[in-house]
Amino acid sequence: MTTPHVPPPESEILGKPGTQRITGKLLATQGYVVGIEISGSSTRQSVALADLDGNIIHHVRRSLDAVPQTQKVLELLDEMLAEVMHPERLQGGRVLRVGVAIGGLVDATRGIVRTLHHARGWDNFPLQDYFAEKLETPCIIDNNANAAALAEVQRGAGVGERIVLYVALGRGIGGALLVNGRVYHGVTCTAGEIGHVLVNPGGPVCSCGGYGHLEALASSQAITGAMAEIAREYPETEAAIRRVTGNRAEHLIAQQVFQLAAEGDGIAQRIIEQLHLYLGVALANIVHLVNPSMIILGGPVAQAGEALVAPLQARIQQLCLPPAYQSLRIVQGSLGTRANLIGAVTLALQDL
Ligand SMILES: [Zn+2]
Incomplete structure (x- = not known):
């Protein structure tokens, strides 16, 4: 629920200096923004209605079968938008x-959406115009890591930081570079794509078709895939996986691999060590470039929190020149798994 709009006293509206600003504020209190998250795998979509301070008033999240058609995703989003933007919610x-x-x-x-590596049918899709025309509202689109990074810098772990590198570790690996609070996009908007940094020549195939990229070695898929494969030769580890997944080994998630490593499982520890190594190599290289x-x-x-952060800090320190590391802080984001959706809302609020 939003608080009902209470008009400021007349003196404030008609006041002398600052009238413009107050008038703007008056209009602004009657407005909302909408944030939309389209996940890379297209299986999970979210829509949120927020006030102009970025507080989410209502949000919906829906899932689809793996890799659905673009049209199906857009139809689902239309339904979700109708629910979120219902006139009763907007209160005039x-x-x-x-x-x-x-x-x-x-x-x-x-x-324009260039491509979604885990889904088909999105190549060169003019998504910004699509929503702007459909909703008759100005629209702004960006990569989800750029959006989440903006949210972390404006209202999360990175408030007040000048140069921030954001890394999104999930089924894919995304990244963003923020300089003085602004996303650095690069010439063709691919800056920050650290999932495709080469960390092991000859390594496994990546979602983009390349080999040995960070995403192919350190994504949640890579972690759980490696765990399941190696565990086949280690009955004790296999049994441990069945235990933590409630006999649904195929649903193993990265956090459970961290849990097994903490419990002392040697295979899980090896995989988490490899994760720290590959992430450490990629990040140390970028630290030297952008400081x-x-x-x-x-x-x-x-x-996974400290189980990820602390060993990674040690690894990056080991790989970096002391002056490159000395003022560097490595932290877990504070917006959790909602960072992308809060990021979409933050995008909508830019320069508003
Ligand atoms: Zn790649």
Whole structure:
């Protein structure tokens, strides 16, 4: 529920200096923004209605079968938008802007989805115009890691930081570089795509078709895939996996691999050590290039908290020149698994 709009006293509206600003504020209190999260695998979609302070008033999350058609995703989003933007919820106000965070390559300057590596049918899709026309509201789109990073810097773990590297560790690996509070997009909007940094030449195939990229070695899929494969030769580890998954080994998640490592399972420990090595190599290389003040770790794998952060700090320190590391802080994001959706809302609020 939102608080009912109470008009400021007349003196404030008609006041002398600052009238413009107060008038703007008056209009703004009647407005909302909408944030949309389109996940890279297209299986999970979220829509949120937020006030102009970024507080989420209502949100819905729906899942689809793996890799559905673009049209099916858009139809589902239409239904979700109708629910979230119901006139009763808006209480006479209106939606001023829509922000969309997308789990794929996005040309943010042209408002186009370049591609979603885990889904089909999105290549060069003009998503910004699609929503702007459909909802008759200005729309802004960006990659989900860029959006989540913006949210972490404006209202999360990175408030006040000048140069932030954000890393989203999930089924895919995304990243973003923020300089003085702004996303650094690069010439063709691919800056921050650290999932495709090469960390092991000759390593396994990546979602993009390349080999040995960070995403192929350190994503949640890579962690659980390696665990399941190696465990086949180690009955004790196999039994431990069955125990933590309630006999549903195929549903093993990265956090359970961290749990097994903490319990002393040697295979899980080896896999987590490898994860720290590959992440450490990729991040140390980037630290030398951009000299950030903070690295924020987000996404499902980062929910492992200190079990991920502390050994990674040690690894990066070991790999970096002392002056490159001395002012660097490596932290878990504070917005949790809602960072992408809060990121979509934050995008919508940019320069509003
Ligand atoms: Zn790749």
